[in-house]
Amino acid sequence: MRLRSLSGAPVAAAIIAVAFSAGAQGQDQKPLDAADVADGMRLYQQKGNCQTCHGWAGDGRKTDSQMPDGANLRDTKLNRAGLVLTIKCGRLNSQMPAFDKFAYSDGRCYGKTQADLKSYPTRMPDPPATLQQREIDLITDFLIAKIVGKGPMNHAKCVEFWGSETDVCKEFPK
Ligand code: HEC
Numbered sequence: 697m698r699l700r701s702l703s704g705a706p707v708a709a710a711i712i713a714v715a716f717s718a719g720a721q722g723q724d725q726k727p728l729d730a731a732d733v734a735d736g737m738r739l740y741q742q743k744g745n746c747q748t749c750h751g752w753a754g755d756g757r758k759t760d761s762q763m764p765d766g767a768n769l770r771d772t773k774l775n776r777a778g779l780v781l782t783i784k785c786g787r788l789n790s791q792m793p794a795f796d797k798f799a800y801s802d803g804r805c806y807g808k809t810q811a812d813l814k815s816y817p818t819r820m821p822d823p824p825a826t827l828q829q830r831e832i833d834l835i836t837d838f839l840i841a842k843i844v845g846k847g848p849m850n851h852a853k854c855v856e857f858w859g860s861e862t863d864v865c866k867e868f869p870k
Pocket residue numbers: 740744745746747748749750763764765766767768769771772773774778779782783787790791792793795821824835
């Protein structure tokens with residue numbers, strides 16, 4: 697069921713947000729929708745271009761050697777809220793970009809503004825594109841369904857990840 701597409705939008709969204717942040721690991725409670733996960737995977741690969749720094753499998757084996765070394769997202773300890781926050785706001789004093797267009801314009805991220813960012817030795821790069829909240833939620837669905845806590849990539853997981861035996865999986869011994 698796609699709760700997000702119900703029409704009572706803001707109220708429903710607020711209730712859902714509270715419900716899903718209630719547990720210690722909010723990510724275990726939300727039933728993930730396969731279509732959302734597929735959309736999130738596409739956003740991760742294309743619009744967000746996350747794999748240039750994090751690798752297609754999220755394991756930190758980046759696909760572009762010129763890009764900064766992204767964290768291994770398969771090993772992350774962040775829960776859903778932490779993942780969403782990091783994608784929206786980036787990570788201060790690191791090369792993880794902020795994908796929310798207004799991240800540092802109104803104090804919504806860590807209470808900081810553009811001017812504050814200048815005081816960090818490592819500057820966040822600009823994101824390849826900015827993302828809407830809905831897109832960030834979809835990417836997070838994908839991360840939780842297919843990346844976070846899934847252990848190192850291997851042949852079986854690769855085939856499952858792509859949905860079939862593909863060329864990229866050849867590097868992993870069967
Ligand atoms: C320009 C390179 C770059 C891009 C593009 C990028 N990241 Fe990152 N990301 C990083 C780096 C570097 C870190 C580690 C930051 C630090 O030092 O804490 C990181 C950290 C993270 C973390 C925190 C992991 C943890 O356990 O603390 C998450 C989650 C994350 N990235 C998700 C994403 C997603 C999703 C995208 C695409 C929408 C993305 N990143 C795009 C470079 C990048």
